[in-house]
Amino acid sequence: MPQNEYIERWQKQHGKRLDHDERQRKRQAREGHKQSHDAQNLRGLRAKLYQQQRHKEKIQMKKRIKAQEEKNVKSAAPDEPSKTPLPQYLLDRSQETNAKALSSAIKDKRNEKAAKFAVPLPKVKGISEEEMFKVVNTGKKTHKKSWKRMITKPTFVGNDFTRRPVKYERFIRPMGLRYKKANVTQYVYSGTIAIPELAVTVQLPILSVKKNPQNPLYTQLGVLTKGTIIEVNVSELGLVTTSGKVVWGKWAQVTNTPENDGCVNAVLLV
Amino acid sequence: MATLYPPPSKRQKLAQADRAREQQELDTIPSDLGSVRVQFYDQATGQPTGPAVSVPVADANVKNLETLLNTLQGNEDDERVPYRFAYHSEKEGQTIDILRDVYHSLLEPGVKTTEDTVSLFYTPQAVFRVKAVSRCAASIAGHGEAILATSFSPVNSSTMVSGSGDNTARIWDCDTGTPQHTLKGHTSWVLAVAYSPNGAMIATGSMDNTVRFWDAKKGTALGGPLKGHSKWITNLAWEPYHVQESGRPRVASASKDSTVRVWDVVSRVIDHVLTGHKSSVTCVRWGGTGKVYTASHDKTIKIWNPKDGTLLQTLSAHAHRVNHLALSTDFALRTSYHDHTGKVPETEAEKRTAAKKKFEEAATVNNTIVERLVSASDDFTMYLWEPSTSNKPVARMLGHQKEVNHVTFSPDMAYIASAGFDNHVKLWNGRDGKFITTFRGHVGAVYQCCFSADSRMLVSSSKDTTLKIWDVRTGKLRMDLPGHRDEVFAVDWSPDGQKVGSGGKDKQIKIWRN
Numbered sequence: 001m002p003q004n005e006y007i008e009r010w011q012k013q014h015g016k017r018l019d020h021d022e023r024q025r026k027r028q029a030r031e032g033h034k035q036s037h038d039a040q041n042l043r044g045l046r047a048k049l050y051q052q053q054r055h056k057e058k059i060q061m062k063k064r065i066k067a068q069e070e071k072n073v074k075s076a077a078p079d080e081p082s083k084t085p086l087p088q089y090l091l092d093r094s095q096e097t098n099a100k101a102l103s104s105a106i107k108d109k110r111n112e113k114a115a116k117f118a119v120p121l122p123k124v125k126g127i128s129e130e131e132m133f134k135v136v137n138t139g140k141k142t143h144k145k146s147w148k149r150m151i152t153k154p155t156f157v158g159n160d161f162t163r164r165p166v167k168y169e170r171f172i173r174p175m176g177l178r179y180k181k182a183n184v185t186q187y188v189y190s191g192t193i194a195i196p197e198l199a200v201t202v203q204l205p206i207l208s209v210k211k212n213p214q215n216p217l218y219t220q221l222g223v224l225t226k227g228t229i230i231e232v233n234v235s236e237l238g239l240v241t242t243s244g245k246v247v248w249g250k251w252a253q254v255t256n257t258p259e260n261d262g263c264v265n266a267v268l269l270v
Numbered sequence: 271m272a273t274l275y276p277p278p279s280k281r282q283k284l285a286q287a288d289r290a291r292e293q294q295e296l297d298t299i300p301s302d303l304g305s306v307r308v309q310f311y312d313q314a315t316g317q318p319t320g321p322a323v324s325v326p327v328a329d330a331n332v333k334n335l336e337t338l339l340n341t342l343q344g345n346e347d348d349e350r351v352p353y354r355f356a357y358h359s360e361k362e363g364q365t366i367d368i369l370r371d372v373y374h375s376l377l378e379p380g381v382k383t384t385e386d387t388v389s390l391f392y393t394p395q396a397v398f399r400v401k402a403v404s405r406c407a408a409s410i411a412g413h414g415e416a417i418l419a420t421s422f423s424p425v426n427s428s429t430m431v432s433g434s435g436d437n438t439a440r441i442w443d444c445d446t447g448t449p450q451h452t453l454k455g456h457t458s459w460v461l462a463v464a465y466s467p468n469g470a471m472i473a474t475g476s477m478d479n480t481v482r483f484w485d486a487k488k489g490t491a492l493g494g495p496l497k498g499h500s501k502w503i504t505n506l507a508w509e510p511y512h513v514q515e516s517g518r519p520r521v522a523s524a525s526k527d528s529t530v531r532v533w534d535v536v537s538r539v540i541d542h543v544l545t546g547h548k549s550s551v552t553c554v555r556w557g558g559t560g561k562v563y564t565a566s567h568d569k570t571i572k573i574w575n576p577k578d579g580t581l582l583q584t585l586s587a588h589a590h591r592v593n594h595l596a597l598s599t600d601f602a603l604r605t606s607y608h609d610h611t612g613k614v615p616e617t618e619a620e621k622r623t624a625a626k627k628k629f630e631e632a633a634t635v636n637n638t639i640v641e642r643l644v645s646a647s648d649d650f651t652m653y654l655w656e657p658s659t660s661n662k663p664v665a666r667m668l669g670h671q672k673e674v675n676h677v678t679f680s681p682d683m684a685y686i687a688s689a690g691f692d693n694h695v696k697l698w699n700g701r702d703g704k705f706i707t708t709f710r711g712h713v714g715a716v717y718q719c720c721f722s723a724d725s726r727m728l729v730s731s732s733k734d735t736t737l738k739i740w741d742v743r744t745g746k747l748r749m750d751l752p753g754h755r756d757e758v759f760a761v762d763w764s765p766d767g768q769k770v771g772s773g774g775k776d777k778q779i780k781i782w783r784n
Contacts, residue, residue: 087461
């Protein structure tokens, strides 16, 4: 780091070199070559730092280009702030992206017989019983008969569940693997294609497990694996049926493997 | 192994039994309290009516007081007037509404005892009753884009005008549910529509920065666009009928370009440009005392004299943009000389006196003409103002948890209703701004609300695609009106109370009736 503004001072006293501008121009002209050289040849930590800085620069550059392009557009008509007409009181407000189930789109979709039972993940890989259950053999009797099982996958357990007495408890659902909430994504469909730009993800409470594709027993146990259909509480999304009733529960399908990720992600079904 | 729920525990059972017991307790009036002396006063004049009367406490409910007061005034059976009562004490300056009976409002909280003489101020309620609309009478397609504003004609409920995103405004025949006229001319969305107080003309303001006037009967344009604003028009207000110079009505238009322009409708020129706001003007109201009230994004409300275009007052208390204004006399000014009987005075002079009388009746409190103003803001609060007496607000109304988008005064000025983006409609006392109740039920932002002509009901329109009718007295949902397929942007209750018109993003006008 320079300790003082000595270059400026020198320039004030003596003036610039006669070929200063020319050198400046040439250096700028070669800037691209230098960047390219650095990008290709730097190694190790310096490469990492360089790429980080370059990444930031590129973001700024793209933003500027975009702003420039917007400025260049000429229109005769008065600028309307949005495509869809809005009343006066909503005009100057930033519109949050609202995923809204467009009712007509949904109706069209439901009318197709095939689409009625279509889900985002139609097929999932099977899970064997050995993988799902661990045999619990604590205590003499249990050890002898080996009839007690611990579930090794995440589960949903209802709010008011109480465990049965140890003697009668056949399946143990570990506390650490219980989930109450799911990150639910709602897509807006145009026809049958989802528009990712209008998707909204919210964390919603799980109400129940409707269907586990692996085994009906897992449905009863509330096991959350990839492809499981769950019911979520959508009351805070403010959805309304055509008859004006507030939609409370809606079905969603789990899209990730919760035991690997530590969270439940799901897609709302239409 | 289905998840079987265990039977409820003893604690749960006890709690339930407790709750059941609590609910059974009714608030009854003890019968051993004897009687209380009641003196009636007229709210408008402040004069006592009749002598002080002794009333048994057990029977001193609103219904009986009403009968008593009618008898004191010598009203015959067929001309009995429903009244609302309020207790007002000079010393503490507090006002308490008698909601059900004297005991629960005054005696039980210890405001008065049975030894005192209770002075009750009465205000007449509307003698007619509006029936709650309950069904969709017509669902009319026609607009090609979302409907952004609606307004009923002040004359009766048979015509309505709507402004839309398809660059047109349309006049609808609400009796038959058919389109009457299409007002074409604007080159962008029509954001504001307003009927003139005599119902003969319509003003529309648009995104294309122009204002246009139309003949309401024939649906033809009265001349071309009025240019002047440099940004879109946000709101329009007609000069009240009794203030107008004869044959020279005027309109004030508020715009995003932070000015308000007062237009002469006949000679089609700008009378005055009211400049002073520093940001978009969101709302304009023309009061019955001849002042223009404007609210703006620059956090202030300004009051102008439209005669010479000077600024009279600036009211600043809000901490964020002001979204909407309502005057206590809005309903009287909107309907001018039209009333629920449908009789229209014959000559111009008679009309003017009728309109003036109606305004003065509405605005007179204690023999002075008082126009109150309520403003809703993005700072989640509302303020009640009395601009003629002070630059300071009368009351601050707290309670909304998100931006307040819309406020209205009830036609009898007893209530203020506010609609907010927090899904609630709240009801406040129109006199002192005290909180009364919250109407819960919408599950999306509430955009607009409108009182019925008799002030007994309120309709609100919401983002959750429904309209809801609320009962003002009980604070309960009266009627749920689903049917719109998308957000409902605009709603209006016709001044005669017959119909409700609504429109929104689903491009359909819906007419609701009982």
